[in-house]
Amino acid sequence: MDMLFFVVLMAIFAAVFIFLGYLGYKRTKTAEDYFVAGRTMGSLIIAFSYGATFISAVALIGFSGIASIYGHSILWLAFLNIFVGIFIAFLFYGLRTRKMGLSLKAMTLPELLGNRFKSVKLQQISGLIIGVFMVAYTSAVFLAIASLFQVTFGIPYWVCVVIFTVIVGIYLIVGGLYAVMWTHAIQAIVMLIGMIILTIGIYAMLGGIGPAHEAAAALTPANLTSIGSPAASQAPNGLTSMPPLLSQPFMMLLTLIFGVGIGVLAQPQLIIRYLTAKNEKALRLAVPYGAIFILLMTFFAFSIGPLCNVLMYQNNIMYPVKDVAGVMTANPDAVIPTIINEFFPAWFILIFLFAILAAAMSTAAALFHTAGAAIGRDVYEKSIKNRSSPQKSILITRIATFIIVIATLIISLNPLDVVAFMTAFFFGLMACTFLAPYTLMLYWRRTNRIGVWIGMLGGFLFTMAWYILIYFKTAPKIIGTPLIGNYMINMLDPIFIGLPLSFLLTILFSSITKQDKEEEAIMKKSFENI
């Protein structure tokens, strides 16, 4: 690939985003403009922004790689991504969140909780949890993406990190959520183009859907072993068949599918998108656009992952590996880049590079914006005694976002071990901490402050304990050996226990305690338009 051509295109890409940042700046007059894009967004922008935030480069490349190991069984996650992540999310959460957000004048998830239960502390603690863990998660996303660029395209790690951070930081801090959502629309289109060409190309090479899947089904463990593919052991019934019930690969898929598939409902960076809708219709019409976008992203990514094994086997290409502490281990993240480098023309390599860049930037921008709002608006501003003006509120959040961007840059350049497994951590933690209080707040009038506090903290503490002491991916890195050795337990995502626990605690303590008069009045107000 011509480096000069790449640099020129990159400069154009960056210039367009920074220009959109400038337009966002010109349009940002109030706090509502900065935090929820003035509640003026239409269905297409909401859908693309939601999708581009949801689908990071890690999901695009990493999950294709995971599909190359576990086979097409991972398509269950694509089903949940659309049915839960779009249909249920927009219709059962989005519509009510928007109405309640309007009634309570809330612009972030912590503010929604804080205003609904008349508790500044609740808003601050929620904001703190989101802010702290989101910085680590963003660093993890950067780490994965920059490593990918380094391995695949030979661009030095620190150059990738600095370029991402500077470009995203500028248009985000200057232009607020307007800039973020407009850039998301462009980034989503680039992602769509890259993914559609890639998928059609791979299926065309293998003779269409039926023949491609049959070729994958025909690969035996011996065939897979001959190219060094981990699918030989991880897809024991074949690449197009479900693994044996309760086997290790089955448990791995179960934890991945439900952890991400259900966890999506409580992601603060996605919830903000509901609050940006100009009217109810915009949210309702975002459903088909969002579904098509996610279909073309995750369904395509999960479909082509296993087929990469067929291409590698037919062309005598070895499954990519990486050096981990002197030991060569399979590197699923490099599967898609390997296939692209081997089978696609140079112009497509460039398009796909930008698709990955777009996916990385869109997710990073949304995370920075949400973390900045959490720390600036929900934590710091609420600790100031005098109410700040809208302009001061925006300034505080811009400064908080700048600090978060710098902190992420520093962590990404000097990654700690803990950062690397934050991607496994984040979805589950947010779901177990916020999903129960958030759901009950929207649907159950008796939910009260005490119930929400206990449900939220109970879910949070349980999940942290599970990740530190038991979960198979994280516990070995923190305490050496998981406290429970049985894989059927230690491979379970905490969402399976933490989420029901959080619901139980919120319902139990809301039932045995009563709302005070002030809380009751706010509850009535918040349900006024529902």
Next chain:
Amino acid sequence: MILILGMDLGVFIAWIGTLLAAALCVVYGLYYSLIKKTEEQPVLPKKQEKKQEEER
């Protein structure tokens, strides 16, 4: 083992289920944009609501 489009039953259900879920979302969008033409009530502060009721 019976394979449908090269997939076993469990995987095929996920595959077709994903397409059907997307189709459901598209049908929902069409229904709302073409058939059900309702728009939400504007959010009114309580005082304004009372005033309107009195006027009626």
